[in-house]
Amino acid sequence: MYRSTNHQQLEFPDFYLPFNGKLDPENRWVALAELVPWELAEKIYHADLCQNSGQPIIPARVALGALLIKERQGLTDRETVETIAENPYMQFFLGLEEFTQEPPFDASLMVDFRKRFGEDGMQQMAEAIALASLKESKPEAETESKPASENDSEPPANDGQLIADATCAPADIRYPTDVSLLNEARDKTEAIIDELHAPLVGKTPRPRTYREKARKRFVAFTKHKKPGRKKIRRAKREQLCFLRRNFKAIDRLLETPKALPLCGLSRRQYKNLLVARELFRQQLEMYENNSQRVDDRIVSISQPHVRPIVRGKAGRPTEFGAKLSISVVGGFSFVDRRSWDSYNEGTDLIEQIETFRRRFGCYP
Numbered sequence: 001m002y003r004s005t006n007h008q009q010l011e012f013p014d015f016y017l018p019f020n021g022k023l024d025p026e027n028r029w030v031a032l033a034e035l036v037p038w039e040l041a042e043k044i045y046h047a048d049l050c051q052n053s054g055q056p057i058i059p060a061r062v063a064l065g066a067l068l069i070k071e072r073q074g075l076t077d078r079e080t081v082e083t084i085a086e087n088p089y090m091q092f093f094l095g096l097e098e099f100t101q102e103p104p105f106d107a108s109l110m111v112d113f114r115k116r117f118g119e120d121g122m123q124q125m126a127e128a129i130a131l132a133s134l135k136e137s138k139p140e141a142e143t144e145s146k147p148a149s150e151n152d153s154e155p156p157a158n159d160g161q162l163i164a165d166a167t168c169a170p171a172d173i174r175y176p177t178d179v180s181l182l183n184e185a186r187d188k189t190e191a192i193i194d195e196l197h198a199p200l201v202g203k204t205p206r207p208r209t210y211r212e213k214a215r216k217r218f219v220a221f222t223k224h225k226k227p228g229r230k231k232i233r234r235a236k237r238e239q240l241c242f243l244r245r246n247f248k249a250i251d252r253l254l255e256t257p258k259a260l261p262l263c264g265l266s267r268r269q270y271k272n273l274l275v276a277r278e279l280f281r282q283q284l285e286m287y288e289n290n291s292q293r294v295d296d297r298i299v300s301i302s303q304p305h306v307r308p309i310v311r312g313k314a315g316r317p318t319e320f321g322a323k324l325s326i327s328v329v330g331g332f333s334f335v336d337r338r339s340w341d342s343y344n345e346g347t348d349l350i351e352q353i354e355t356f357r358r359r360f361g362c363y364p
Helices: 028-033 038-045 060-073 077-086 088-093 109-137 178-200 211-222 229-255 267-289 345-360
Strands: 163-170 307-310 318-329 332-339
Touching: 028 088, 038 060, 038 109, 060 077, 060 088, 060 109, 077 088, 077 109, 109 332, 163 345, 178 211, 178 229, 178 267, 211 229, 229 267, 318 345, 332 345
Parallel strands: none
Antiparallel strands: 163 318, 307 318, 318 332
């Protein structure tokens, strides 16, 4: 159940501080509280909730405010809750009526907050905050409405500046190499073999995997600071052979009646198995063709949706993450497109110009 709350900003005398203190009206959290579209946040937050039944949930302002504090300060979920409990300005930003030393909610609820707002909802609110900030930064003479005249039917003159650019938002993954990815896939498939063979312990021997031998060879390869092409190719061949053996063992166990069925694996293990098979197919194709390119190349087993993005810049010619098309207006960035696959950002220019017109009523 969700109950709508009054978003009228509290006056400073109404926010009670137990140590007879006063809030600074120039504080950044006080200023930001006036720019955040709390009404829009509440519409998005309780879009799928019932207002007449169920247990009341955390208010939308507390949920959104906590997410903004977390991203603005670069904190973890637990650190965010602890910081809010220590800072009266942050509690004022969340809409609390008085300072309290108790955490306003449990840190585990931060996951639910992110799911409740979603990517589209956060994008709408980020755009609303940026537009409100741009409106505040403009002089009053520019924001005043012009008197009606006979020329109002004419399109408005071009105004403002638009900077269009593309960048990559790096994902939190280890720098990928073919050998390290194959070794990680081998480790995960060995864990799956142990899980499938668990009901057969003491009845049939465990399938031979040569895990110790494979581990020693991988460690020996990593000790080379700059391995040559031949050493890299040999290490890839070894890991591919070990991984192929593991897949054959998994297939045999799945055909064994008393072994653990495929549905007995956890969701993460089943996902790792599917990703490891696709990774094996890609790496085997590149090894046989002696190439370094394959479509939809996997660079992380835990995040298989991440793709390499070629930037061509010195020091970091390739990054791994989502590619963003961004338009910058008045120092504020608007994300117009996000994709995990690489694309030509030049095709977004016309759409970015039209989006500028929809936002500000004129062309740049």
